[in-house]
Amino acid sequence: MKAFAKQFYRSKAWRACRAAYIAQRLRIDGGLCEECRDQQGYIVHHLVQLTPENIGNPAVTLNHSLLAYVCKDCHDRYEGHGLGRGKPMACAFDASGQPVDRRRL
Template identity: 60%
Template sequence: MAQEFAKSFYNSKDWKDCRASYIDKRIAIDGGMCETCHQELGKIVHHNKVWLTPENINNPNVTLNHDNLKYDCQTCHNQEKEGEEPEPPRYYFEGGRVVLIPPEE
């Protein structure tokens, strides 16, 4: 379930259009199979490399970038969310420079 700060984003037309275009892209590539197990059809498009935070929720380079998305089946998505700590938030700046933001204590 979406965190409170992200709910309006996930209801936005921009996200719905981006999600639909990513699913179309995955269908064209491999019929829409899960990008993790490659055994089941994908069901969930989620932010995979840079997780959404209150600080980056308005940054389309993070939120609407196909390079930051993954199409997984329900099982793989649930295992990823339950089994891993999220990576620290990352911000991408012009020229490809990446700055890691340390976790809050």
């Protein structure tokens, strides 16, 4: 989470908006990921990237039409999200749980 957004994501307004959006998605389709439709939603994603300039604008930050309930896999594919931040991960795990250096694959 970016430093400028910490206060917003901890706010009552965001927590209420997030809970209402998830409840809405649960009523619509049981809470499936709005991207892949294969997994359960995990995180409410802002479709408009939040910036220091728009973080105080509820028409952007609290607008249900600008949100998506997505699974972790789909969320991490958005630019600037996920551990790799758009770059392939250098490490993965094999079927037995052992780390594999992906740079050598």
